[in-house]
Amino acid sequence: MAHHDTLLFDLDGTLSDPAVGICRSINHALARFGHAEIDPAGISAWIGPPLEQSFRQITGVQDDAHVRALISAYRERYGDIGYAENTLYPGIPEALQALREAGLPLGLCTSKRADFAQRILALFGLQDHFGFVSGGDIGREKWQQIAELKAQGRVGPQALMVGDRAVDITAAHRNGLAAAGVLWGHGSREELQAQRPRHVFTDPDELVRVLLAD
Template sequence: MTCPYDFILFDLDGTLSDPIDGIGRSINYALEHFAYAPLDHAQQAICIGPPLYHSFARITGSTDEAHLTALIDKYRERYGSVGYAENQLYPGIAEALQALSAQGVPMAVCTSKRADFAERILDMFGIAEHFRFVDGGDIHLEKWQQIERLRARGIVTEASLMVGDRDVDMIAAQRNGLSAAGVLWGYGSRAELSAFAPEHLFSAASELVQLLAPLS
């Protein structure tokens, strides 16, 4: 079976694994350090996907770059020690990645999360071997810019696919001419993803093997 895409990029948070506990607790750790009220679970969920800088700016209403950077640094203090491990691999992901790998499909992770944190998570779940590389984000780096860099280096092309659970993933793909696949087990709604008319919209991780089927 031949995959119709020459490369598949996977988002991490909300796509491969559920990070809400580690991210939510680490956000509250940073907020409480600076005397802000902690977020509840629903408020934490909104922060899964977008870059941290935008999330902290929205939560606090601050436009002070030094302050927002300090919040991110405090967040990473906890996340880097324990938060990254407060994470659950979604059911069926390991099996789907194995099936794609068995067919020789080249894959990588493209995440707004810092690359070293993402690599630790992939190692923790024993799925790092399926990916050629991890492309991570940082302050002021948008996901569409990450894919733009990959395109400029010739690593991905218009024949590549971005798989993710939030609008930022769909935007990043379409802005760079890639196909997009939305997943509904993460933190983006069907309406959020459908607004971008992705080529695929999956309800369960087991459906990812459909990426091996020729496009109709």
């Protein structure tokens, strides 16, 4: 039996690919305020970090009120149709089922707002696998979410964060937790390995095999 007291999963780029919905919703917001739209080919750069960071970097705007307005416009479209413009990665349902059947508690920790994350889990029929959903919001970073989960006793010192971007690894390490990277999402091997994760997985089958023996 694996020794991890909880497996914390990221959502975007780890369980499902949100590229289409995120790109279209970002461009919807940018167009609303007269900013140049982004090229869909470069969307991976904006999947993972908090929205306010992405909009500041995309537009160069630092005014807090304008950034909040961009996020509000993004969420209008994302909450309507963008969340459903999403593709589940092959092997994810089977992997989550295997981990649960082995007795491992699963939680979701995403920079996405919690209500959007819950709708995506329900869209794919994954909601019953997770004991809790921790979502982000403006001004709330993933390391802060994990710190809150620790303070609440929802995760213990043997928890493992699983995600596809460097932010997932660094958020776990900042809280004294181990982390694992996945290569089927939007982060490169180089990005992940630079943060020294415990594991880097190439597919969901490997994830299950290694974590059940970890």
